[in-house]
Amino acid sequence: MGYELQFFYVWQNLDKLGQGLLVSLELTGLANLIGLTAGFAIALMLRARMPVLRLPATALVELFRCTPVLIQVVWFFYCVPILFNLFVDPMVMGVLALGLNLAAFNAEGYRAAIQSVPREQYDACAALGLGGWSRVRHVVLPHALRAALPVLMTNGITIFQQSALVALVAIPDLMYEGKMLATETYRPIETYTVVAAIYFAISAPISLIVQRIEARFDRVQA
Amino acid sequence: MVQDKLLKIHNLHKSYGDLDIFKGLSLAMDRGDRLVIIGPSGGGKSTLLRIVMGLEDITGGDVYLDGKPYILRDGGKTKIDHKLQARVGMVFQHYTLFPHLDILRNLTLAPVKTRGIPRAEAKAMALLERFGLAAKARAYPSQLSGGQKQRVAIARALMLDPDLLLFDEVTSALDPELVAEVEAVMMELADHGMPMMIVTHDMHFARNIASRVVFAAGGVVVEDGPPEQVLDNPQVARTREFVERVFARKK
Numbered sequence: 001m002g003y004e005l006q007f008f009y010v011w012q013n014l015d016k017l018g019q020g021l022l023v024s025l026e027l028t029g030l031a032n033l034i035g036l037t038a039g040f041a042i043a044l045m046l047r048a049r050m051p052v053l054r055l056p057a058t059a060l061v062e063l064f065r066c067t068p069v070l071i072q073v074v075w076f077f078y079c080v081p082i083l084f085n086l087f088v089d090p091m092v093m094g095v096l097a098l099g100l101n102l103a104a105f106n107a108e109g110y111r112a113a114i115q116s117v118p119r120e121q122y123d124a125c126a127a128l129g130l131g132g133w134s135r136v137r138h139v140v141l142p143h144a145l146r147a148a149l150p151v152l153m154t155n156g157i158t159i160f161q162q163s164a165l166v167a168l169v170a171i172p173d174l175m176y177e178g179k180m181l182a183t184e185t186y187r188p189i190e191t192y193t194v195v196a197a198i199y200f201a202i203s204a205p206i207s208l209i210v211q212r213i214e215a216r217f218d219r220v221q222a
Numbered sequence: 223m224v225q226d227k228l229l230k231i232h233n234l235h236k237s238y239g240d241l242d243i244f245k246g247l248s249l250a251m252d253r254g255d256r257l258v259i260i261g262p263s264g265g266g267k268s269t270l271l272r273i274v275m276g277l278e279d280i281t282g283g284d285v286y287l288d289g290k291p292y293i294l295r296d297g298g299k300t301k302i303d304h305k306l307q308a309r310v311g312m313v314f315q316h317y318t319l320f321p322h323l324d325i326l327r328n329l330t331l332a333p334v335k336t337r338g339i340p341r342a343e344a345k346a347m348a349l350l351e352r353f354g355l356a357a358k359a360r361a362y363p364s365q366l367s368g369g370q371k372q373r374v375a376i377a378r379a380l381m382l383d384p385d386l387l388l389f390d391e392v393t394s395a396l397d398p399e400l401v402a403e404v405e406a407v408m409m410e411l412a413d414h415g416m417p418m419m420i421v422t423h424d425m426h427f428a429r430n431i432a433s434r435v436v437f438a439a440g441g442v443v444v445e446d447g448p449p450e451q452v453l454d455n456p457q458v459a460r461t462r463e464f465v466e467r468v469f470a471r472k473k
């Protein structure tokens with residue numbers, strides 16, 4: 001192969017990629033804000049006895065879990081404005097699509113974590129007269145949050161990577177800026193390699209931290 | 223004046239679906255009693271303690287504390303008087319400490335949150351001191367041996383000054399060399415006059431700690447008497463059979 005790698009143009013335009021990265025991080029941060037809070041609310045709805053609460057939550061979770069994220073983003077961007085006559089900033093739509101997707105996955109994580117609180121812990125609470133909000137606040141929640149933390153973090157960085165899909169609807173994120181740069185400089189290999197490296201550099205440490213936490217939980221289980 | 227029994231179980235019925243666990247079991251204990259309950263595996267010993275603790279629904283009958291009913295059937299439902307239930311404490315086979323709280327917080331959580339007991343920390347430290355665990359006050363449950371965990375669980379139950387303490391096979395999950403330290407704590411409580419209801423498979427310990435031994439099988443009390451009677455000289459054929467089998471297995 002006679003191709004000669006030249007990173008010069010990429011280095012020269014690193015600031016553009018930096019701006020794109022900021023947009024990606026903003027998307028990720030806001031999506032996580034929605035995902036962590038709405039996800040918990042949806043998890044509580046999933047556990048509710050009343051069908052009026054449970055069924056919509058189930059439908060929402062399954063819809064987001066059983067369709068490609070790519071279609072979700074496109075749908076929010078092209079269909080929601082027409083269907084609901086709602087024209088807002090593309091960024092808002094991106095955050096909504098990613099945030100609700102994350103909420104659906106986090107809800108499942110929260111739900112499993114709440115379920116994983118051992119029955120014995122409830123027995124111990126009852127024997128100690130610990131009930132109601134005290135029990136939720138001091139026993140169930142700490143237990144469930146710990147159990148859910150690795151899943152929530154993993155989902156959180158997954159959405160960082162999925163956020164690259166919004167480039168398709170012209171939100172100037174890292175992927176979008178990378179695409180522009182690749183076209184401008186005729187250096188797609190170098191550009192996309194650097195873009196991939198940036199995604200990796202942000203995700204890998206968090207992934208490692210998750211593994212550490214999981215290993216620690218395994219040791220502490222007793 | 224005749225003093226009311228500390229605990230009275232009257233005509234207790236309990237079933238899981240088609241499975242009848244108790245078919246009219248009655249049992250009473252005085253303040254000075256340390257009751258050891260023995261019986262076949264799956265016979266309902268744990269279920270009995272869980273009912274007295276208020277952790278299970280019942281199908282019929284009632285349970286009294288100091289002559290006042292606190293578990294009963296009413297309108298097709300199990301009713302539990304939580305004020306009276308709070309005077310009973312329980313220690314479980316698998317410790318059930320709160321893993322995310324240190325030992326001191328394990329002891330103080332319930333007293334502080336539910337009863338607003340003042341100086342709970344001082345009381346907790348005194349209990350830990352008494353059980354030789356003061357150095358572990360800031361440790362987490364995962365850093366303790368099984369024997370230490372179980373002693374913490376006993377201390378935690380004592381924080382609420384129970385009138386009756388239930389023990390469900392509290393040494394069964396322990397390595398053999400750790401059993402003695404937990405049994406020693408229970409013997410100390412016995413010496414202090416703590417009313418206890420104990421389920422154990424350790425017949426030697428049963429003999430040492432019991433003031434009365436109850437053999438329950440087939441959903442009722444089969445034999446009830448001092449340990450010398452029930453363990454060494456059972457009057458009922460069914461008890462004799464069970465005790466002989468248990469002691470034969472030991473040898």
Ligand SMILES: Nc1ncnc2c1ncn2[C@@H]1O[C@H](COP(=O)(O)OP(=O)(O)OP(=O)(O)O)[C@@H](O)[C@H]1O
Pocket residue numbers: 238243261262263264265266267268269270
């Ligand atoms: N939640 C439940 N649902 C259905 N059946 C149950 C439940 N809990 C207990 N049982 C059944 O009730 C019976 C009594 O159980 P229990 O645990 O009280 O017996 P046990 O005397 O403590 O036995 P062991 O000596 O093995 O501890 C068993 O047959 C058990 O399978």
Ligand SMILES: [Mg+2]
Pocket residue numbers: 267268269391
């Ligand atoms: Mg049992």
